[in-house]
Amino acid sequence: MRVNFSYLDRQFAEVDAYLRDIKELVRTGDFTLGAPLREFERRFAEVCGLPHAIGVASGTDALILSLKILGVGPGDEVLTTPNTFIATVGAILMTGARPVFVDNEEGFVIDPGKIEAAITPRTKAIVPVHYTGNVADMPAIMEIARRHNLLVVEDACQAIGASIAGQPVGSWGETACFSLHPLKNMNVWGDGGLIVTRSAELAEKLRLYRNHGLINRDEAVMFGHNSRLDTLQAVIGNRLIGQVEWITLRRIANARRYDAAFEDLAEFISIPKRRPGVRHVFHLYMIRVKRRDELLAYLRKSGIEAKVHYPIPVHLQKAAAPLGYKEGDFPVCEEDSRTLITLPAHQHLHEDELNYTIEQVRSFYLKN
Amino acid sequence: MRVRVKQIPYVDLAAQYVSLKVEVLEAVARVLEGGQFILGEEVARFERCFAELCGVRFAVAVNSGTDALILALRALGIGQGDEVITVPNSFVASTSCIVMAGARPVFVDVGEDSNMDPKQLERAITSKTKAILPVHLTGRPADLHPILDVAKAYGLHVVEDCAQAVLAEYRGRRVGSFGTIGCFSLHPLKTLSACGDGGVLTTNEEALYERLKLLRNLGLRTRDDCVVWSSNSRLDTLQAAVLLVKMKYLEAWTRRRRTNAAFYQRGLAGIPSLQVPRDRPFEKAVYHTFVVQAERRDELKNYLAENGIGTAIHYPVPVHLQKAAEGLGYGPGSFPVAEQQAKRILSLPIYPELSRDDLSYIVEVIRKFYRASSHESGKPCV
16 A cells, blocks of 8 residues: 555545636736735635734745845744754745754643743844644743743644644744645645734735735835745635644544554654644654664665654754754754654545554564 | 737747647646656756757856846855946846945946947956956847956956847857856746746856856755755756757747847848948858847837837837946936937837738838928928
8 A cells, every 4th residue: 555645635536626717817917916816815814813824935935025025134043843844944044044942842742841941132023833733832832932032933834723722823923834835734836934923013024025015016114035936826725724633633633543543652762742732734744763663664664754853853954064063962853863754644644544554553563 | 990000029939838838737747757856867958958058067046037147257256346348228136236246246337339448347346346247238239359458457357148049159159158157047038948937057168067067056065964055946847847858949039039030130131210220241140139229219119009019118228327336326427428329219019929911010100200290390201
């Protein structure tokens, strides 16, 4: 049996409706900041439970534009975790600021207990990453941010629909950044991203900033980027946005099945503690395991597309050499990079695929 | 009885798709079969075809023309503390790319041709200058040889802003092949356009090509290996597939634009109040826009609108007079030619789908405007 990590081929099973929508858009030629984009932004904001959403070219751009519009730039330091996709850190560097890392806790999100030690007079912002679809401890982080007068931009690229005690991601920070990359819970058919915010003023500035700073066709009130979510991609988004709740519930159900199935293998598999009240949306179902590389090879051989997110922590990437970190600086993250594994948990996973994956993991430990 | 006025919009995006709808949708459907939405095979194929089209060794497709310019500057190591020289009469992105890269834009005025005046370049060069960014505005090539000479003398890079100028030729060679890097836009209004934002860079230098491929993809050499920090600026595979369809027609569309331009050039000849652009012997303009310089421009624009003819102004406020540029230290009078032209320029419809009737009608309305006004003012029509 093959168990794919990507669900896209199953999304294409109902492709005719999508193509009809694309055809309609092509007929109108409304390709740049078009009506379907406005509709998508409205619906995305609604799903996030926030008043404003601004479509941009990618999740990475969502972070860059957010940080820059908040005034983060050269000379500033921004705190984040080294166990994230490199885009979080690349975005900080693209503003001209310097990323400063804080190790993660066992739920793969920033450890609030270690944040204050990393704060310097140059610290301007914290970018907590809701990594894997888990939610960083936002109440604790906001408390620290208030004490030290820091901005908070949530990297929610993997966490649409996640919340703590019903309070959605994106509602704590100045902005939250989402990705619509084709592997995300809520995807489009290319690169795309959104920024959500509570602030009407920030929303207004971001709408300008993503579109050359133009208040009308002829007048630029600030220099800006060109980072617009394609209307063509918003058309796809409008088809899928209504499925977010279903997608989220499917992923949570799959994760619960895995959690229960591996509970008795505590000797080999460490399942992160599921914090009460946190709605983890499982963009990645990630666990820590013994003999990770062997398990990975075993699963791959069995046709299961397990992955590692990621084998090299950001602070040990070649690009990070000038930042001056070394092995041993972030022990939790470094240990994770040797032990973590990601199993397919997507919304289109079939029952037999889930059972097969569980079976293969179990047999690897119990029969080897 | 009310006479129905003929309607000719300034642009008509839907017109192109009447003929291409089927092919475009087939291309989209093919991408779905591959399922590779990010840097799929179509992107690589588009890059190969585009490089060939421009007569360069390499092309790298990105998310927009603006991003192409930003990435070009970053690939050349230009940033904080550096200066880049460009013109103030372009779309704001020719300037904002410099600001977004962290550098400072320095303007030089334009010449009669509305492009960078090479004679003014040397005065603008300081010890901080790293590059010259000439714009091939309206699809007409800037006077590249003298610009390249100055660049060479001062050890500066030339980044060509070809956003409006794919296929334009300067002394027999296509733009994008002269500078260190050429930057093109694939925006829906461009002559080669995606169904959304897109851009592409050209270069003959392999090392720059490799670097640009890293820079547009978060600095990733492989899925797990990040060798340089960067942003995410990839042309969508879907858009590459659309562009591959359109590329087949680009030369024909460009011929139509040039034919339309020739029609205007003949039809509007001899109106003293109207200056019409003409190819100089060493160039082949592609007329992304057909920009005339008109006396009493705003009145003419209104008159054309009353007669159902859409026009545009590219651009009414020069960049150095934008609010965004306040911090740069320029003001009214800094660039008299650009400022003077901004009051006179008017872009006429030029798209390939215009019929001969449409063009004749536009010419006739313009001639009527100036005939009527020369009677009114009592001035003879010279």
